[in-house]
Amino acid sequence: NTRTAMPPVTKGMSTPIEEDSELRRGPWTLEEDTLLTHYIARHGEGRWNMLAKCAGLKRTGKSCRLRWLNYLKPDIKRGNLTPEEQLSILELHSKWGNRWSKIAQHLPGRTDNEIKNYWRTRVQKQARQLNIESNSKRFLEAVRCFWIPRLLQKVEQTSSSSPFLKEMSSQSSVPSQVSDCTVPSLSKFSSLSNKITDNSNYSFENSSSVTTQSLYPTNFTNISEQTEISEHLTSPNVYGHTCAYNNNQILNGSYNIDSSGYDVEGFSLASMSAVGSYEGSASECQMGEGNWLCNEMTDTLWNMDDIWQFRELGEMSK
DNA sequence: AATAATCTCAACCGCTTATGG
DNA sequence: ACCATAAGCGGTTGAGATTAT
Numbered sequence: 001n002t003r004t005a006m007p008p009v010t011k012g013m014s015t016p017i018e019e020d021s022e023l024r025r026g027p028w029t030l031e032e033d034t035l036l037t038h039y040i041a042r043h044g045e046g047r048w049n050m051l052a053k054c055a056g057l058k059r060t061g062k063s064c065r066l067r068w069l070n071y072l073k074p075d076i077k078r079g080n081l082t083p084e085e086q087l088s089i090l091e092l093h094s095k096w097g098n099r100w101s102k103i104a105q106h107l108p109g110r111t112d113n114e115i116k117n118y119w120r121t122r123v124q125k126q127a128r129q130l131n132i133e134s135n136s137k138r139f140l141e142a143v144r145c146f147w148i149p150r151l152l153q154k155v156e157q158t159s160s161s162s163p164f165l166k167e168m169s170s171q172s173s174v175p176s177q178v179s180d181c182t183v184p185s186l187s188k189f190s191s192l193s194n195k196i197t198d199n200s201n202y203s204f205e206n207s208s209s210v211t212t213q214s215l216y217p218t219n220f221t222n223i224s225e226q227t228e229i230s231e232h233l234t235s236p237n238v239y240g241h242t243c244a245y246n247n248n249q250i251l252n253g254s255y256n257i258d259s260s261g262y263d264v265e266g267f268s269l270a271s272m273s274a275v276g277s278y279e280g281s282a283s284e285c286q287m288g289e290g291n292w293l294c295n296e297m298t299d300t301l302w303n304m305d306d307i308w309q310f311r312e313l314g315e316m317s318k
Numbered sequence: 319a320a321t322a323a324t325c326t327c328a329a330c331c332g333c334t335t336a337t338g339g
Numbered sequence: 340a341c342c343a344t345a346a347g348c349g350g351t352t353g354a355g356a357t358t359a360t
Contacts, residue, residue: 027328027354049345065346066329101348116349117327125325 024058028067032057036064037072070111077109081118083154089115090123090148094140 024032039055045068048061057064070076081089085107092103098119100112107115123143132139 025330047345061345062331062347063329070328098349112348113328120350121326 023060025063028071032059033067033072036068040068040072070113075109076111081110081114083151085110086118087148087151087155089118090143090151093119094143 028036035055035057039051043051043054045051045065048065050061052059052061052064055064059067088107089103092106096102098116100116100119104110104112104115126147127133127139132142
């Protein structure tokens with residue numbers, strides 16, 4: 001990594017040597033931002049190398065372009081992704097894989113960098129914590145059956161204050177019980193919220209840059225073909241395919257969740273009542289290997305509701 | 319209060335694709 | 340058709356911020 005070989009760049013300052021000859025790297029200063037913004041306001045974007053020189057920036061054109069597109073451009077949205085945006089990302093990623101730029105085109109104001117970061121830091125984190133390969137079918141199913149319905153519920157809650165979302169939500173059949181394992185089609189949602197009009201027959205096979213070729217296969221293979229299933233649920237997934245779940249597998253280790261994740265002893269009842277589904281007497285939330293369940297209740301793929309729904313499914317299948 | 323561990327995200331790199339001569 | 344340059348993309352890094360111990 002050549003970056004580490006470079007002299008450290010002090011925020012807002014540069015050495016005389018850097019001033020004279022070297023290209024600057026690292027964080028942008030306010031002055032640089034101002035120079036770039038003003039130059040683009042006068043002359044527009046494009047021809048970045050020339051732009052960098054003419055604007056008096058000691059940066060590469062590449063660096064200028066990135067700074068502008070990811071940070072300075074006026075219509076960039078800041079702050080957390082809304083549940084609707086998260087839904088869009090999940091759905092679009094399932095269609096296109098790691099085509100961040102393409103995905104970002106459907107999320108106005110969001111950059112490919114931001115979406116990529118979201119996927120890596122939030123989505124993949126969940127996979128790691130569950131010991132599921134984030135590019136596995138299992139994780140895909142978990143996303144479909146638990147995270148997406150949760151997000152839809154969030155959207156429904158939000159819709160009370162938004163006429164637009166209210167309309168959207170009323171058109172999608174958000175399951176009252178996540179344990180239904182029913183994922184309503186998102187196509188309606190997506191077309192409303194993001195005006196997805198790209199119907200190009202994108203094919204993973206045609207892109208060498210896609211690394212998730214096996215993540216969301218276009219013709220989804222029924223899990224029952226691969227695993228021994230005593231009893232399973234079926235549900236149409238977001239693309240109308242059918243997926244199957246072996247509850248026992250989910251509960252008993254197929255997901256390789258640390259046993260504390262399902263063990264009642266591993267959690268206090270307080271954390272369960274905290275999410276409103278279980279009444280419990282109890283003590284403080286225990287912080288063990290499963291502490292993320294307690295801490296990130298509002299922004300995780302899995303929460304206590306989900307864990308208990310897994311448990312319920314397991315009981316039902318006995 | 320101090321330190322360690324973890325997370326976030328801006329910025330970089332290398333590679334691919336597009337464009338123009 | 341070929342080459343050079345610019346633009347675009349996805350993967351990765353690491354400084355600073357935040358959280359846990």
